[in-house]
Amino acid sequence: MDALLIESDTVFAAFWMTVRLTAVSALGSLVLGVLLTAMRVAPLASLRGAAGVYVSVARNTPLTLVLLFTGLGVGANLGVELSDDIATNNFWLAVIGLTAYTSAFVCEALRSGLNTVPVGQAEAARSLGLGFVKTLALITLPQAFRSVVAPLGSIMIALTKNTTIALVVGVSEASVRMREMIETYGDQVIEIFFGFAAGFVLLCLPMGLAFGWLSRRMAVAR
Amino acid sequence: MTYANLYEPPGPRGIRRNRALAAGVALVLLAVAYFVFVRFDEKDQWAADKWTPLLRGDVWATFILPGLAGTLTAAVTGVVLAGLFGIVFATARMSDHRWIRMPAAAVVEFFRSVPLLLLIFFAFFGSFALLGTNISAFSAVVFGLTLYNGSVIAEIIRAGVQSLPRGQREAAYAMGMRKGQVMRLVLLPQALKAMMPALVSQFVVLLKDSALGLIVGYDELVDRGLNGIAANFSNVIPAAILIAAIFILINLSLDRLAHRLSAGRRRVTTPNPA
Numbered sequence: 047m048d049a050l051l052i053e054s055d056t057v058f059a060a061f062w063m064t065v066r067l068t069a070v071s072a073l074g075s076l077v078l079g080v081l082l083t084a085m086r087v088a089p090l091a092s093l094r095g096a097a098g099v100y101v102s103v104a105r106n107t108p109l110t111l112v113l114l115f116t117g118l119g120v121g122a123n124l125g126v127e128l129s130d131d132i133a134t135n136n137f138w139l140a141v142i143g144l145t146a147y148t149s150a151f152v153c154e155a156l157r158s159g160l161n162t163v164p165v166g167q168a169e170a171a172r173s174l175g176l177g178f179v180k181t182l183a184l185i186t187l188p189q190a191f192r193s194v195v196a197p198l199g200s201i202m203i204a205l206t207k208n209t210t211i212a213l214v215v216g217v218s219e220a221s222v223r224m225r226e227m228i229e230t231y232g233d234q235v236i237e238i239f240f241g242f243a244a245g246f247v248l249l250c251l252p253m254g255l256a257f258g259w260l261s262r263r264m265a266v267a268r
Numbered sequence: 269m270t271y272a273n274l275y276e277p278p279g280p281r282g283i284r285r286n287r288a289l290a291a292g293v294a295l296v297l298l299a300v301a302y303f304v305f306v307r308f309d310e311k312d313q314w315a316a317d318k319w320t321p322l323l324r325g326d327v328w329a330t331f332i333l334p335g336l337a338g339t340l341t342a343a344v345t346g347v348v349l350a351g352l353f354g355i356v357f358a359t360a361r362m363s364d365h366r367w368i369r370m371p372a373a374a375v376v377e378f379f380r381s382v383p384l385l386l387l388i389f390f391a392f393f394g395s396f397a398l399l400g401t402n403i404s405a406f407s408a409v410v411f412g413l414t415l416y417n418g419s420v421i422a423e424i425i426r427a428g429v430q431s432l433p434r435g436q437r438e439a440a441y442a443m444g445m446r447k448g449q450v451m452r453l454v455l456l457p458q459a460l461k462a463m464m465p466a467l468v469s470q471f472v473v474l475l476k477d478s479a480l481g482l483i484v485g486y487d488e489l490v491d492r493g494l495n496g497i498a499a500n501f502s503n504v505i506p507a508a509i510l511i512a513a514i515f516i517l518i519n520l521s522l523d524r525l526a527h528r529l530s531a532g533r534r535r536v537t538t539p540n541p542a
Contacts, residue, residue: 089275089286092293106472106519107512108479111490115512118494118504168273178275186274207383214483221385228393235394243382250381 049231050241053223060223061245067140067209067219068249072202074145079152080187086157089178097153104150109143109211116143117215132216140212148205155197159190192264199257203250220245308505318503322510327497335492336514342406342478342488346413347471353418358425359451379419384477387412392484405486409478417474424466428459468526472519479515489514 050057085097104112120126121139128138163186171185191198210221224242228235278286308314321327360372379387392408395401403411432455440454460467482491493511498504 087274089278090290090293092290092297096293096297102520103512103516106476106516106523108476108490108515110479110482111494111508111512111515114490114494115508118498119508122504165273172273172276181274203381207381210383210385211480211483213385221383221389224386225389225393228389228397232397235390235397239386239390239394242386243378246383246386247378247381 049227049234049238053227057220057223057227057241057245060218060220061249063137063217063219064206064209065249067137067144067212067217068202068206070141071144071148071209072205074141075148075152075201075205078145078149079156082149082153083156083160083187083190084179084182086153087160087182101150101153104147105154107147109147109208110214112147113140113143113211113214116140116146121215136216140209140215140217143215144205144208144212148201148208151201151204152198155194155201156187156190158197159194160186162193163189189266192266195257195261195264199254199261202257203253206249206253207246311505313503313505318501319506321497321501321503322506331492331496332489332510332514335487335489335496338481338486338488338492339475339478339490342409342413342481342486343471343475345410346417346474346478349410349414350416350418350421350474353414354421354425355456357418357422358429359456361422361426362429362451364447376419376422379415380423382416384412384416385480385483387415388480388484405481405484408484409481409486412480413474413477417470417477420470420473421467424463424470425456425459428463428466429455431462432458465526465530468522468529472522475518475522476515 082097082101085093086101088094116139117136120142121135126139127135129135167189168181168186171181176184209219212219213222220242224238227238231238276282305314312318357372357376360368361376363369363372388408388411391403391411392405395403395408429451436454436458437450440450445453478488479490481488482495485491490511493507494504497507501507
C-alpha cells in the first residue's frame, strides 16, 4: 500500500486526466453520434451512405489503430496543431480519436432506439406539418434517446476504460502511471494493480448505477 | 432500412430540392476529401512510391502476413480460452451453492470493469516481481484477452441460459438428469446457439483488442504495419489505411456470419414454437 500512498498525488493526477478525457470525449461523441444518426436516416441517399460508411469503418477498426492514426496521421502528418503545448495537443488528439471511434457506437445505439419509436409518432408529426428535421429533433429522437439510456451507459463505461489506450498518442493517464509505478515499486505489484483497478471500478460503478437509474426513470411507458 | 416514415415522399418540388441538397452535400464531402488529400499530398503520402511497397510480395511476406499471423494467433487463442473461461464462470455463477456463486460473480464483475490494458500491463510488467520470470508479450496479451472477454462471454452465456423456457430445465430434471447433465446436455448447448450473434460480436471486440499487444511489443498486424512498413517506407497513411482495411474486412465477414447464424436459427425455430 505504501507506494500508492506515497504517490497518491500523481495517481490522482493520472485519474483526473482519465476523467477529463472521458468527459470531453463523451460530450463530443454524443454530439457527433446524434449528427451521424440524423444523417443515417436522412432523406438524402448521399448523407445516408456517407454516415453508413463512416460508422462501419470506425466500428470495425481497432481503437489502437484509430488513435495511432490520429497521432501519426492527423497530428504528425496532416500537421494539425491544436495547441502549442505538446501535452495539450496530445490531449486533444486523443479526444479526436476517442470521439471518432465512440460516436459510431452512439450512432448505432440511437438508430436502434429510433426503431423502438412507434411509426404513429412520426406520422402524427408529419400530419401536423413538421418536416424531416423537426420530426427528428422534436418527436422521434428525444423518445429514441429515452429508450437507449442503458446502452448509452455501457458505451460511456467502455469509453472510460478505452481512455487507457490514449497512451499511444502520448497522454499520460492512469495506465501510464500504473506501468511506471510497477517498474519503480516492483515489490508491490499486486497492491498497485488492485489500486488502479479499484480506481476504474470507482469510476465505472457509479456511472453504471446512474445510467441504470436514469434508464428506468426515463423509460417511455407504452 | 430507410425510415421512410420520418418524412413525406417528396413531390416534384421536393425532389428538385433534394437533388440540390444532395449536390451540396456531395460538394461538402468532396471539399473535405480534397482538404485531406492536399494536406497528405504536402507530405507526399499519395506519391506512388509510398503505395507500391504495399503491393510488393516481399513486403507482404516480411510485414503483413507475419503480423496478420500474430494477430490471428493471439485472437484465436484468446477466443478459445475466453470461451472456456466464460462457460466455466457462467456455470459457476448459476450454481446452487452460494460459496461458488458469489466468488464467481465477484471475479466476473471485477474483470469486466477493469480496462484490458491494465490487465495486460499487470501481467507483462508485474510478472517478474510476481513469478520471478518475465512472461512473453504474447502470454500477457492472451492473459488480458481471456480474463476480460471471458467475463463478458460468461455474462452472455448466463443471459442465454436464463432466456431459455423453464420447461427445458424441468423436462431434463423429470427425465432423471443430474444438475451437471442438465447444464451440460440441455441448457448450455441451447444457450450457446441462442447467443451466437452476441458471441460473434464479442469475438470481433476481442480481435480488435488484440491490437493492444503492440503497446507491450507483441508482434501483430498494427505493429508490423505502422512500426514496420511505415518505418521502412515512411508511408504512415497508406500503411494505416491498408491495415484498417484488413481489420474491417475480417470484422465485416464475422458480422455477416453472425447475421447468417441468427437468421438460420430463426428459420429453424419458427415452424415449431415452443
